[in-house]
Amino acid sequence: MSSKALEMLANEIVEDSDDDDVPQLSAHALAALEEFYTDQHQQEKSESVQPAEDWNLSQFWYNEATCETLATEVEACCREQSPNSPSEVIVAFVSCPTLYLHVRKLRLNKQQSVDNLHLLEFDTRFASWDDSYQSRLNFHRYDYREPEKLPANLLGKCSLVIADPPFLSEECLRFTAFSIQRLICSNSGRLILCTGAVQEDLAAKYLNASRRQFKPGHANRLSNEFACFTNYSTFTFE
Incomplete structure (x- = not known):
């Protein structure tokens, strides 16, 4: 997920939030967030393939x-x-x-x-x-x-x-x-x-x-x- 997509997601949270309400995300924003966490998890798994030096x-x-x-x-x-x-x-x-x-x-x-x-x-x-x-x-x-x-x-x-x-x-x-x-x-x-x-x-x-x-x-x-x-x-x- 790109930094631009993350910025758009952050803007959506700000725009959709009221002073007294918990911020709500659209289906599009939720899908983008899920994609981000999936990519992050895959990167962590890839990096973990190589053990530390012994x-x-x-x-x-x-x-x-x-x-x-x-x-x-x-x-x-x-x-x-x-x-x-x-x-x-x-x-x-x-x-x-x-x-x-x-x-x-x-x-x-x-x-x-x-x-x-x-x-x-x-x-x-x-x-x-x-x-x-x-x-x-x-x-x-x-x-x-x-x-x-x-x-x-x-x-x-x-x-x-x-x-x-x-x-x-x-x-x-x-x-x-x-x-x-x-x-x-x-x-x-x-x-x-x-x-x-x-x-x-x-x-x-x-x-x-x-x-x-x-x-x-x-x-x-x-x-x-x-x-x-x-x-x-x-x-x-x-």
Whole structure:
């Protein structure tokens, strides 16, 4: 409901009220008010889909600019893989729930399928029903400490994997890399890895991924320098 409509509603309340009477609303005004509360409720539900950061799980959500940049690259990769049906490309989001939700929302707003977008995440708060779009999130519980426990239907089927390992340790990256190698298509699969800049040598060692100029940012600023690595020449950023 627009601010102009709210102003008209307020004016109607003033015009229809007497000094001694309780203000009365017309059927039109009541319908407008109901629309306002419905829109407000839908917005609240949409905003509540993304849980708050849990720092005990080393969760730091991307800022809006980073989500937009990475989402644009995701869609470019999907179009390159399947120009006529990009939504049929299987994409795995490993430990990066904010990006998953962002790409999912963009597609749903365009009335595109999200069946092939998969979130592999430890935090079960993301295994929820999305009230704002009346659909369930495509969630698979994932623990990097058990890298072999992966959805059987995704093994070797993911044309694109985006990963953001939760901890800046060699063990975490090595185990996550093991999972990525099992998920990704062996010949044409593409990888986007977002992690600390200090992991550059390990990203090359375990995933043959090179550092890009683009630097992911977070809603709550981190002291650690973050970086983006890929195993291909990116389409939409350097």
